[in-house]
Amino acid sequence: MAAPASIFARIVAGEIPCQCVYQDQYVFAFLDVNPLSDGHTLIVTKRTVERVEDLTVDEGAALGRVLPLLVRRLTAVTGAEGCNILQNNGRVAGQEVPHVHFHIIPRRADDGLGYRWRAQKRSPAELETLAQRIRAQA
Ligand code: AMP
Numbered sequence: 815m816a817a818p819a820s821i822f823a824r825i826v827a828g829e830i831p832c833q834c835v836y837q838d839q840y841v842f843a844f845l846d847v848n849p850l851s852d853g854h855t856l857i858v859t860k861r862t863v864e865r866v867e868d869l870t871v872d873e874g875a876a877l878g879r880v881l882p883l884l885v886r887r888l889t890a891v892t893g894a895e896g897c898n899i900l901q902n903n904g905r906v907a908g909q910e911v912p913h914v915h916f917h918i919i920p921r922r923a924d925d926g927l928g929y930r931w932r933a934q935k936r937s938p939a940e941l942e943t944l945a946q947r948i949r950a951q952a
Pocket of ligand 1: 821830832845846847901902908910911912
């Protein structure tokens with residue numbers, strides 16, 4: 815039996831209403847229904863793909879192409895001073911909808927949202943070893 819379509823697949827197909835702000839051959843963008851701030855937008859792939867590493871080059875390029883355009887539009891409309899661009903990839907990273915999506919969250923200095931993760935210390939040697947391994951990985 816086929817897996818049930820993700821809620822975003824149903825939005826892209828027009829089966830669930832949304833406030834669309836952009837679409838092209840590969841991607842579809844709409845307002846988040848539970849926004850963290852005014853203008854909080856989701857950009858999803860039109861094809862149902864669960865994780866970033868499974869995108870085609872064209873899908874990845876389309877996501878990259880649309881980000882500056884949407885940030886410009888959202889900044890102009892909301893008057894935001896900056897934004898968070900966030901992609902939760904996998905359940906462990908907080909991904910709730912198993913369909914690739916980028917969040918654009920407009921930010922203002924006084925919005926009270928905050929944003930802090932605890933960074934860890936690594937020595938230059940540890941960083942070098944890790945970078946070598948990543949470069950060598952297919
Ligand atoms: P994530 O935790 O990265 O998977 O984010 C899922 C996002 O999808 C959340 O910010 C939800 O508010 C949003 N969301 C879920 N259902 C809908 C919907 N029907 N329309 C718009 N946004 C939605």
